[in-house]
Amino acid sequence: MMVLPATRLGPLSALLLSWAALVTASDTITPSKIKVQLFAAPSFLSEVSVDAYNNQCLSLDNNLIDGRVQSILVGGHDVATVLQRDDYWNCRFYDNYSCGGDTNLDQYLTVPDGVNNLGSIGWGTKIHSLKCRNFASNAD
Numbered sequence: 001m002m003v004l005p006a007t008r009l010g011p012l013s014a015l016l017l018s019w020a021a022l023v024t025a026s027d028t029i030t031p032s033k034i035k036v037q038l039f040a041a042p043s044f045l046s047e048v049s050v051d052a053y054n055n056q057c058l059s060l061d062n063n064l065i066d067g068r069v070q071s072i073l074v075g076g077h078d079v080a081t082v083l084q085r086d087d088y089w090n091c092r093f094y095d096n097y098s099c100g101g102d103t104n105l106d107q108y109l110t111v112p113d114g115v116n117n118l119g120s121i122g123w124g125t126k127i128h129s130l131k132c133r134n135f136a137s138n139a140d
Contacts, residue, residue: 029075034089034132037077040068049077052091052132057099059129069093069127073114082114088136095126 028035033053038060040046048065052058060066074091076082092108094101101107109115109123118124 028077028081029085029087029089031134031137034075034087034091034134035077036075036091036130036132037073038065038069038127039071039073040065041070050130052130054134054137055131057129057131059097059099060127061097061129066128067125070118070124071114071116072111072118074111074132075113079114085113087134089132089134091130091132093123093127094129094131095123097128099129099131 031054033051036050036052038048038050046065046068048063050058060069072091072093073079073082075085075087075089090110090112092099092102092110094108096107099108109118109121109127118127
């Protein structure tokens, strides 16, 4: 078994951590997709990260968090990152699996950044699909 000296392990660890941060940051928001974090209660036990592609419905059918979403973060894994976003992404969360009902305000919830405690507004068990849109994109 080969053991690396402590002086070599430090720079290697720092390099790996900085590389991971770059990959994570660039993967969160692109012109064609945005990461959406969905949290169930308690959030530290049930968290799902999904890639939402521009103007495409994403059904949560067969997903463990389907119908249990309590909190949402759009475009980041933490509140500070989400609040620093400077883009034109917006997401709608639907009470059905087909993202239907864009003309009925009772069938969707619009969230541009994040929301906590969906149960307090009656949406604690309603989210079954989502559709995000980049309003700066011409690829609709």
